[in-house]
Amino acid sequence: MTDARLNTRLGNYRLVQYIGKGGYANVYLGEHITLGTYAAIKVLRTKYAASEEKVAQFYGEARLMAHLSNHRIVQVSDCSDRNNGENTHFFVMAYAPHGSLRQFCKQDNLLPLPVVIKYIKQIAEALQYVHDRGYIHRDVKPENILLDVHRNIWLCDFGIAIAIPVSPYEHVHDVGGTVEYMAPEQLRRGSVPASDQYALAIVTYVLLVGDCPFHGTSTEVAQQQKHVHPPSLRVKMPSIPPTVERVVLKALSKDPRMRYPNVWAYATALEQAYQAYDERPLPSRHHPANIHVQPLRMQRPLVDVQSQPVMSHQLAVDKQSEPLRSCQSSNAIHSEPLPFRRRKQLGATMPLQSREVRRPAPLIDGLVQPAQPHYQQKSRAFPVQALDVLELVGRVAADVSISLVLGGAMFAGGFGYGFAVSLAVAILLVLLSLSLLDGWATIVIAAILLALPVAAGTIFHSIIIFWIAVVYMLILAIIVISIKRRN
Numbered sequence: 001m002t003d004a005r006l007n008t009r010l011g012n013y014r015l016v017q018y019i020g021k022g023g024y025a026n027v028y029l030g031e032h033i034t035l036g037t038y039a040a041i042k043v044l045r046t047k048y049a050a051s052e053e054k055v056a057q058f059y060g061e062a063r064l065m066a067h068l069s070n071h072r073i074v075q076v077s078d079c080s081d082r083n084n085g086e087n088t089h090f091f092v093m094a095y096a097p098h099g100s101l102r103q104f105c106k107q108d109n110l111l112p113l114p115v116v117i118k119y120i121k122q123i124a125e126a127l128q129y130v131h132d133r134g135y136i137h138r139d140v141k142p143e144n145i146l147l148d149v150h151r152n153i154w155l156c157d158f159g160i161a162i163a164i165p166v167s168p169y170e171h172v173h174d175v176g177g178t179v180e181y182m183a184p185e186q187l188r189r190g191s192v193p194a195s196d197q198y199a200l201a202i203v204t205y206v207l208l209v210g211d212c213p214f215h216g217t218s219t220e221v222a223q224q225q226k227h228v229h230p231p232s233l234r235v236k237m238p239s240i241p242p243t244v245e246r247v248v249l250k251a252l253s254k255d256p257r258m259r260y261p262n263v264w265a266y267a268t269a270l271e272q273a274y275q276a277y278d279e280r281p282l283p284s285r286h287h288p289a290n291i292h293v294q295p296l297r298m299q300r301p302l303v304d305v306q307s308q309p310v311m312s313h314q315l316a317v318d319k320q321s322e323p324l325r326s327c328q329s330s331n332a333i334h335s336e337p338l339p340f341r342r343r344k345q346l347g348a349t350m351p352l353q354s355r356e357v358r359r360p361a362p363l364i365d366g367l368v369q370p371a372q373p374h375y376q377q378k379s380r381a382f383p384v385q386a387l388d389v390l391e392l393v394g395r396v397a398a399d400v401s402i403s404l405v406l407g408g409a410m411f412a413g414g415f416g417y418g419f420a421v422s423l424a425v426a427i428l429l430v431l432l433s434l435s436l437l438d439g440w441a442t443i444v445i446a447a448i449l450l451a452l453p454v455a456a457g458t459i460f461h462s463i464i465i466f467w468i469a470v471v472y473m474l475i476l477a478i479i480v481i482s483i484k485r486r487n
């Protein structure tokens with residue numbers, strides 16, 4: 001059905017579009033005839049034009065909105081009761097191009113929680129301003145909360161707003177409002193500023209879950225508002241923080257004294273509840289405190305070895321809490337070389353040095369798995385490293401040289417087997433140098449071999465041979481002691 005007022009003129013405006021309706025008036029989009037600007041034109045319906053009460057209520061709303069100078073309240077710029085001689089009552093308001101919050105009260109079009117809290121604070125700012133001026137709105141609902149050109153809140157429709165009662169025994173004689181958003185005391189004809197807080201909490205409820213807390217006929221909803229506690233928000237929307245739910249449910253208390261001191265306190269508590277929940281340190285599976293590092297297992301324990309770690313365990317977590325990138329094990333062992341005879345006692349053919357090069361350990365399901373060595377020095381029968389070759393060659397050459405000198409001295413002294421004895425001693429020294437023979441056992445065997453010339457009776461042919469043997473034994477003892485200390 002086409003509205004008869006469309007494309008007609010009211011004052012300086014031409015009505016170009018129907019926007020909506022209230023309890024006793026319709027709202028149109030009007031274009032200024034001269035300026036070409038747009039405004040919202042609220043027109044009293046014709047059937048109420050003869051009612052002095054409705055006319056007075058209509059202009060009372062216009063005057064109240066004109067005197068409430070706040071950027072969160074729709075501004076009234078003009079009004080009239082005549083149009084081309086006809087008895088037409090209307091007033092001009094600022095136009096909200098983005099509609100009302102009703103469009104965001106569906107479960108498939110809900111606003112993010114931070115945006116909801118932002119809008120609730122803006123509504124609370126407007127309501128607190130109204131309360132401070134001595135009025136109660138009484139009809140706070142999504143349809144009466146508009147979005148301006150910058151998508152900020154405008155509170156509108158003060159058609160049933162009343163002055164705050166001066167006395168607690170003063171009651172309003174009519175029950176006005178929308179039953180789904182009415183507080184229990186408002187239904188009992190006892191509106192107070194906390195009634196607007198209750199209605200704003202219902203708006204919060206609807207914006208968060210996309211549904212009103214109570215359903216049924218007007219009478220059934222009114223009874224539920226009075227006696228039934230609203231359902232949990234988290235049952236309908238589990239993602240809502242419990243701190244936010246507690247604030248909303250407190251503002252929905254049946255007793256106005258159990259709600260927040262004022263509507264601004266409610267909005268502030270709602271914001272703080274969200275911030276307290278949003279700023280909690282959330283557990284991260286990449287956080288160092290939540291990573292269980294399994295110890296590395298060695299293939300064979302090193303007994304009686306004093307080792308010191310040369311690698312440190314590092315968990316690389318950057319300032320933006322990025323995932324763990326690398327991990328180095330702290331169990332890599334670097335030990336001093338052991339004599340081959342000692343390694344033989346510990347379990348044959350252990351490496352001279354246990355050196356393991358490890359790659360960064362992979363991160364699987366938040367656990368650092370022990371990395372397997374991709375290189376390990378192989379065991380050898382004679383553990384000779386490249387850096388020890390020159391030392392061993394020099395030691396063997398010295399042993400053989402000293403033995404040959406000793407053998408030559410014995411042969412010159414008249415002992416025919418002097419070179420044979422010296423060769424046997426040289427072999428003992430070489431075995432000692434390679435750690436294949438115990439040092440003290442070498443001294444005992446060498447002493448027996450050097451005693452052969454004495455047993456042969458030739459030692460008395462030359463006193464020089466005797467002193468050579470004594471000096472040789474002293475040198476041999478010094479070598480054995482130095483080797484023992486090194487090992």
